[in-house]
Every structure is written in C-alpha cells, then in structure tokens.
Amino acid sequence: MTQLEKNTEEKIFETAKEVFTEKGYEGARMEDISQRAGINKALLHYYYRTKEKLFNAIFDMVMGEFFENAISMMGSEAPLFKKIELFVDAYITLISKNPHIPNFIINELNRNPERLVTIFKSTPIVKNNAFGKFAEVVQEEIKKGTIEPIEPIQLIINIIGLSLFPIIAKPILMGILFKNDKKKYNEFLESRKKEVAKFVINAIRKK
Amino acid sequence: MTQLEKNTEEKIFETAKEVFTEKGYEGARMEDISQRAGINKALLHYYYRTKEKLFNAIFDMVMGEFFENAISMMGSEAPLFKKIELFVDAYITLISKNPHIPNFIINELNRNPERLVTIFKSTPIVKNNAFGKFAEVVQEEIKKGTIEPIEPIQLIINIIGLSLFPIIAKPILMGILFKNDKKKYNEFLESRKKEVAKFVINAIRKK
DNA sequence: GTCTATACACTGATAGAC
DNA sequence: GTCTATCAGTGTATAGAC
Numbered sequence: 001m002t003q004l005e006k007n008t009e010e011k012i013f014e015t016a017k018e019v020f021t022e023k024g025y026e027g028a029r030m031e032d033i034s035q036r037a038g039i040n041k042a043l044l045h046y047y048y049r050t051k052e053k054l055f056n057a058i059f060d061m062v063m064g065e066f067f068e069n070a071i072s073m074m075g076s077e078a079p080l081f082k083k084i085e086l087f088v089d090a091y092i093t094l095i096s097k098n099p100h101i102p103n104f105i106i107n108e109l110n111r112n113p114e115r116l117v118t119i120f121k122s123t124p125i126v127k128n129n130a131f132g133k134f135a136e137v138v139q140e141e142i143k144k145g146t147i148e149p150i151e152p153i154q155l156i157i158n159i160i161g162l163s164l165f166p167i168i169a170k171p172i173l174m175g176i177l178f179k180n181d182k183k184k185y186n187e188f189l190e191s192r193k194k195e196v197a198k199f200v201i202n203a204i205r206k207k
Numbered sequence: 208m209t210q211l212e213k214n215t216e217e218k219i220f221e222t223a224k225e226v227f228t229e230k231g232y233e234g235a236r237m238e239d240i241s242q243r244a245g246i247n248k249a250l251l252h253y254y255y256r257t258k259e260k261l262f263n264a265i266f267d268m269v270m271g272e273f274f275e276n277a278i279s280m281m282g283s284e285a286p287l288f289k290k291i292e293l294f295v296d297a298y299i300t301l302i303s304k305n306p307h308i309p310n311f312i313i314n315e316l317n318r319n320p321e322r323l324v325t326i327f328k329s330t331p332i333v334k335n336n337a338f339g340k341f342a343e344v345v346q347e348e349i350k351k352g353t354i355e356p357i358e359p360i361q362l363i364i365n366i367i368g369l370s371l372f373p374i375i376a377k378p379i380l381m382g383i384l385f386k387n388d389k390k391k392y393n394e395f396l397e398s399r400k401k402e403v404a405k406f407v408i409n410a411i412r413k414k
Numbered sequence: 415g416t417c418t419a420t421a422c423a424c425t426g427a428t429a430g431a432c
Numbered sequence: 433g434t435c436t437a438t439c440a441g442t443g444t445a446t447a448g449a450c
Contacts, residue, residue: 008415026233027318030444040417045445047415107314109378111234116382148409153384153395154402161372162365168375169368171316175323177360188360195361202355203410215433237426247435252427254433 009047011037016044017058021100024107025055059108063119066101069094070160071130080141081205083134084159085197091163092193102168131156147204155204162196216254218244223251224265228307231314232262266315270326273308276301277367278337287348288412290341291366292404298370299400306374313375338363354411362411369403 006014015037019028030051034041048054073090076083095102109115135152142149166173166189178184213221222244226235237258241248255261280297283290302309316322342359349356373380373396385391 024231024233024314026231029442031442041444042418042446043416049445051444103313103317106310106376106378107231109382110310113378113382113387116379120383150406151402154398154406157373157380158369158403158406161368161376164376165368165372166364169313169371171313171320172323173364175316175320176327180320191361195358196365199357199361199365199410203406207414236424238424248426249428249436250434256427258426 008039008043012039012044012047012054013058016054017062020055020058021062021098021104024104025051025111028055059104059115060119062101063105063115064122066098066105067119071128074130074134075128080137080147081201083137084200088159088163088197088200089193091160092167092189092196095164095167096189099167099170102164106168146206148206150204155200158203159196159200162199163192166192215246215250219246219251219254219261220265223261224269227262227265228269228305228311231311232258232318235262266311266322267326269308270312270322271329273305273312274326278335281337281341282335287344287354288408290344291407295366295370295404295407296400298367299374299396299403302371302374303396306377309371309375353413355413357411362407365410366403366407369406370399373399 012033016028016033019033019036023029023032028051030044031041034044044051044054048057070091073087073094074083076086078086131152134156138147138150138152138155141147170185173188174180174182174185178188219240223235223240226240226243230236230239235258237251238248240261241251251261255264277298280294280301281290283293285293338359341363345354345357345359345362348354377392380395381387381389381392385395
C-alpha cells in the first residue's frame with residue numbers, strides 16, 4: 001500500500017495529462033488542473049514553472065508512448081494477413097482506451113509542426129524502421145502473387161485510417177448514427193476490429 | 208467591378224472563418240481577426256456583439272455547407288461502383304480545398320456535442336435521407352450477389368475514413384512520410400482519389 | 415512543499431467622439 | 433459605420449508566510 005498515495009509531481013502530471021488531452025493547450029486552464037489534482041495553483045508552477053513547460057513534458061511523453069506502441073504493434077513476426085488482424089485489433093483497443101490522444105497530437109502538430117522532428121530523435125521508430133520492414137513484407141507478397149499490387153504506404157495509411165477514423169470522428173458518429181447511444185457506439189467500435197481487418201484483406205487478396 | 212470591394216460585414220465573416228477554422232475557438236483572437244480584416248476590433252463587436260455569436264454564425268454555416276456538399280455527392284444516380292468513384296474523387300477534392308474544416312468541426316463538436324442536434328433541423332440531410340438511399344443500393348447489390356455482404360454503415364465509414372484521414376493527419380504524414388515536402392504530399396493526395404476507390408471496390412467486389 | 419495573496423498581462427467588450 | 437480609449441474579467445505567474 002506504500003504507493004497508493006502518489007507524490008504530488010506525479011499527481012500533477014497525470015491530471016494535467018487529462019486536462020490537456022481533453023481541452024488542448026489553449027482550452028486548458030491551470031486553475032482547472034490544480035483543482036482536479038486537489039492542490040493549489042501555485043504548486044503547478046513550483047514543479048513545472050510554466051504552463052508551456054508542463055504541456056511540453058506531457059506532449060513529449062504522450063506522443064512518444066503512442067508512437068512506440070503503434071510501431072511495436074506493427075512488428076509482429078506473423079504472416080501478412082495475420083499481422084494485419086493483430087495490428088488492427090491491438091490498435092483499436094489501444095485508442096479506445098485513450099480516445100483523446102489522436103486529436104490531441106494532431107491539434108498540437110497543427111499548432112507547431114516542428115515538434116515531430118525533435119521527438120523522432122529520441123524515439124526508436126526510425127532505428128527500428130518498422131514501416132520499412134512492413135513495406136518489405138508487402139512487396140514480397142506482391143511478388144509471390146498472393147496480393148494485388150499496392151504501394152505499401154497506401155496500404156499502411158488505409159489500415160490506420162480505417163482503424164482511427166471512427167474514434168477521431170466520434171462526436172459526429174455519436175450524433176448522427178448512434179443518437180448519443182454510448183452502448184451502440186462501443187459495440188460498433190468493437191465490431192470494427194474484425195470488420196477493418198476483413199475489409200483490408202479482401203481489398204488486397206488475390207482471388 | 209462593383210463587388211470587388213466586399214462590404215465590411217462580409218469581410219469580417221470571411222476573415223473570422225479563416226482564423227476560427229485554423230485556430231479553433233479558444234485559440235482565435237478577436238484582435239487577430241480584426242487586424243487580418245484590416246479593420247478595428249470594435250467593429251467586430253458592432254456587427255456580431257460577441258466572439259461566441261461570431262463563432263456560432265461561422266460554425267453553423269461551415270458545418271451546414273460541408274455536410275450538404277458531402278451528402279449531395281453521395282446522391283448521384285450512377286451504379287454503385289461508379290458512385291463510389293465519383294464520391295471519393297469529389298470528396299477528396301472538396302476537403303483538399305478546405306483542409307481545416309474537418310478538424311474544425313470535430314474539435315467544436317468535442318467541446319459542444321449538442322450542436323449537431325440543432326444543425327440537423329435546418330439541414331436537408333435528414334429529409335433527403337441520402338444515407339438511407341445509399342444503404343438501399345448496397346443491400347440490393349448484396350442480394351444480387353455482385354458484392355460481398357457488408358453493413359452499409361461500415362462501408363460508408365470506410366469510404367469517408369479512407370478519404371478523410373490523410374487530410375486530418377496531414378501534419379503527421381508531412382513530418383514522417385514526406386519530410387515536409389509539400390509537393391509530394393499533394394501528389395499523394397491526388398493519388399488517393401483513384402487509390403481509395405480501387406481499394407474499396409476491391410474489398411467489396413465478389414470475384 | 416504547500417498555501418494565500420497579489421502582481422501582471424492579455425483579451426473580450428463597451429463608451430463615446432467623429 | 434468606424435475609430436480611439438478604456439474597463440472589467442480572467443489567466444498565468446510570482447512573492448512571501450508557514
């Protein structure tokens with residue numbers, strides 16, 4: 001039970017992460033963060049000096065973690081179709097648990113596109129070259145004639161787009177298709193795991 | 208040449224549309240809008256009273272227009288495959304010209320989900336029931352055995368997601384895949400018009 | 415480390431002259 | 433209708449006591 005009570009710095013970080021990812025940089029309020037964390041506003045500045053530094057700490061961490069997760073999912077050693085099934089399932093599961101993260105990252109990168117450069121230096125994405133490896137597998141399958149010709153980049157974007165879009169566009173789907181019925185929306189997301197994989201595999205499989 | 212000089216109210220509206228769609232409600236500054244419009248800050252309030260009213264006017268208009276456009280594209284009387292090709296092409300073209308709109312709408316709906324309800328009352332989407340008609344066409348093709356069974360909703364979301372995602376995620380693609388090469392990114396978007404249609408049709412066509 | 419009180423800057427909004 | 437000047441409110445940040 002020693003660690004049940006988090007120390008203040010961690011508590012601030014966790015709370016700020018919530019607020020920033022929900023509201024974005026401009027929409028977030030230091031007052032709001034301090035209240036949710038059950039502490040005083042001045043303490044935020046004591047630990048992180050400025051709103052921007054606090055935000056940066058969170059953004060770097062969230063973005064790095066998100067990409068590492070996504071990339072590592074792509075690296076399984078299964079054959080292509082199985083790989084796709086595994087990735088889609090794991091990816092949708094991951095984002096469902098962190099539904100604000102994609103928008104959070106996109107919005108911040110729109111405000112400040114140079115951010116990507118900095119982060120990539122400290123992330124194993126480039127070194128591992130998971131995209132490259134995936135592309136190779138795709139090329140091999142094309143040569144073998146098991147799938148239709150397709151540029152690996154197009155395929156990767158299709159897979160990610162199909163997985164991600166219903167979560168990014170949640171408020172629209174909720175309003176239009178599901179009439180604010182949370183349960184139906186969640187069932188739909190769950191159904192996407194198989195649906196997307198099936199759709200992608202159908203699209204590329206040579207019959 | 209009589210209309211080259213827009214009247215002030217229109218000028219404000221157009222400029223505010225730019226700023227709000229780029230920066231979002233929280234990030235937008237009345238001062239910024241007035242300066243870009245080449246007028247005084249007080250004039251904004253003279254015409255629109257408050258920031259929120261100005262924003263609402265723009266949001267309602269942008270959202271309404273965007274959905275009407277999207278829906279009308281879905282309503283062509285072509286056979287299904289041709290319909291998909293036409294829609295994807297027109298849709299990607301539309302968003303390419305207004306790349307900030309999707310994020311703008313999604314962010315605002317996250318801040319204020321009830322907005323959808325209001326807007327739908329004054330938009331011909333529900334009446335025309337374009338989604339419903341599209342769904343019928345899909346069902347017919349399934350019965351005829353020309354395409355694999357698929358829920359129409361899943362198909363629609365796949366089509367929109369595949370078209371929209373590369374534009375929503377532009378800063379990520381630009382940073383990772385295209386190394387900030389605008390030309391390459393635009394070429395990629397252009398290639399998506401055929402790629403997405405082909406991918407979708409391959410996925411559902413029964414062979 | 416944590417709090418209260420407060421300084422300081424910014425932004426939305428209004429008053430009033432022209 | 434359009435401007436300048438200014439107010440009031442809010443949000444970030446700091447000073448200083450405990």
